[in-house]
Amino acid sequence: MGSILVKNGSVVTVDDEQRVYEQGYLFIEDGLITAVSPGAPPSQYKKADTVIDASLMAVMPGMVNAHTHLFQTFIRGLADDKPLLDWLKTAIWPVAQALTEEEAYVAALLGLVENIRGGATAVIDHQYIHTEPGNDDGVCQAAEEAGLRFLLARGWTDVGYHPAFMESPEQIVRETARLREKWERDGGRIRVEFGPLIPWGCTDDTMRHTCDISQNWGAGTHIHVAETKTEVDMNLEARGSRHIEWLADIGVLGPQMQLVHSVWLDDNELALIAKHEAIVVHCPVSNMYLASGVARVPEMLARGITVALGTDGPGSNNSQDMMELLKTTALLHKVNSLDAMVLLPEDVLxxxxxxxxxxxxxxxxxxxxxxxKKADVVLVDLDTPLAMPVHRVPSALVYNASVRDVDTVIVDGRVLMRNKEILFLDEKALLAQARQTCANLFERAGVVVETAPS
Ligand SMILES: [Zn+2]
Structure with a gap:
């Protein structure tokens, strides 16, 4: 794997003290960071196998896109301007029902290249389209080739959802276990966990059963909750409880639980999440796009809740751009709280x-x-008319830099992108392949693309 010296950059460590070195260096050996320091590198580091001059760049940790649906890379923009349930019926379901393993693979590979370009070095994919048995394998294959860190939250639903996507509890457990067996290797770069889709698509028994198994595996559980008010009302009607209350009632709320969206929560639910140390995954662009609402993020942070960020699928974003997400998160909560100090650049990083x-x-x-720590590192070019002069690097990263400024991406000490060029595949060829694959899929699925608002 060799060694890499990154020198002359502005190092934003995101360590416990949030240290920033205006000019510093980073040394990487065999996939791990072995030195981070201000100033010029000492002479022993200058013999590194690869030397990257990060002058006028920010050097930051790779970001984690904690929630997406990679298959939706093919359906971005297909059903703009619709609320969640309409959007599912008109855009997601028809395409998803026709998706083959090969198409899942190409969509995922394109989506992962997009994630890397946006500064993500780790992605959680909530993948719930199992219309072909190999769809999940296609997605994991793409992750293996892309070389970033990948967590497949294998989506499941066993009640009340579209019949094409529902599975039996036996099938859910068997397939998730099979995927873990097949793909959890390579030093843990690819992992698999359960991803119950939504409260209204999951029975209590299968929730309990899969969460028990996941506990034994030492794995997490990833679920959409409280995305829209309608869905919370549905749970109140069916079960007599709100979403987080329901998870607590059936005994599965805990630190391993990743609660995606968590928009429509009451005070008691915030207290339950804090008490059980569950993790919230905030997807502000998607929540705004689908007009779902504003999650109570500042209150969550004040209660000590861990809040990660996700783009959500490109069907409801329409990109997987972590740089955009940084700025959007800060701005949304400022305007929503009428408090300009409520989230600082350091907070969103x-x-x-x-x-x-x-x-x-x-x-x-x-x-x-x-x-x-593992060498997952991103270099962002700040020597642009959009960012210079830089007075405070975290601020420039959040408010000035964009996806087009992400210059270099390193995962596990392996350079995946350098000088804005993707190194592990021919990107132009992938784009051409994606266009053709998507056109074939839409034709087979009978999708009619609306060229004007309906
Ligand atoms: Zn989602």
Whole structure:
């Protein structure tokens, strides 16, 4: 794997003290960070196999995109301007029902390249389209080739959802176990966990059963909750409880639980999440896009709840751009609270990196630039008319830099992108392949693309 010296950069460590070195260096050896320091590198580091000059760049930890649906890379923009349940019926379900393993693979590979370009070095994919048995394998294959850190939250539903996507409890457990057996290797870069889709699509018994198994595996559980008011009302009607109350009632709320969206929560539910140390995954762009609502993030943080960030699928975003998410998160909560101090650039970087690492299940291994952590590192070019002059690097990263400024991405000490060029595949060829694959899929699925608002 060799060694890499990153020198002359502005190092934003996102460590416990949130240290920033205006000019510093980073040394990487065999996939791990072995030195992070201000100033010029000592002479012993200058013999590194690869030397990267990060002058006028920010050097930051790789971000964790803690919630997406990679298959939706093919359906971005297909059903803009619709609320959640309409959007599911008109855009998601028809395409998802026709998706083959090969198409899942190409969509995932394109989506992962997009994630890397946006500064994500770890992705949690809530993948619930099992219309072909190999769809999950296609997605994991793409993750293996892309080389970033990947957690497949294998989605499941066993009641009340579209019949094409429901499975028996036996099938859910068998397939998730099979995927773990097949893909959990390579030093743990790819992992698999259960991803119950939504409270109204999951029975209590299968929730309990899969959470028990997941406890034995030492794995997490990833679920959409309280995304819309309608869904909470549905749970009140069916079960007599709100979403988080329900998870607590059936005994599965805990630190391993990743609660995606968590928009419509009352005070008691916030208290339950804090008490059980569950993790919230906040998806502000998707929540705004689908007009779902505003999650109570500042109150969550005040209660000590870990809040990670996710783009959500490109069907409801329409991109997987972590740089955009940083700025959007800060701005949304400022205007919603009428408090300009409510989230600082350092806070949102913490959410994307450290809280993301916690959601990903590796809080001690990724998320900051510190000796001993895995070398997941992103370099962002600040020498642009949009950012210069830079007075405070975290501020420039959050408010000025964009996805197009992400210059270099390193995962596990392996350079996946350098000088804005993806190194592990021919990107132009992938784009051409994706266009053709998507056109074939839409034709087979009978999808009619609306060219004007309906
Ligand atoms: Zn989602």
């Amino acid at each position: 913490w959410m994307a990196c450290r809280s993301g690492a916690a959601a990903f299940g590796l809080p001690d291994q990724i998320g900051s630039l510190e000796p001993g």
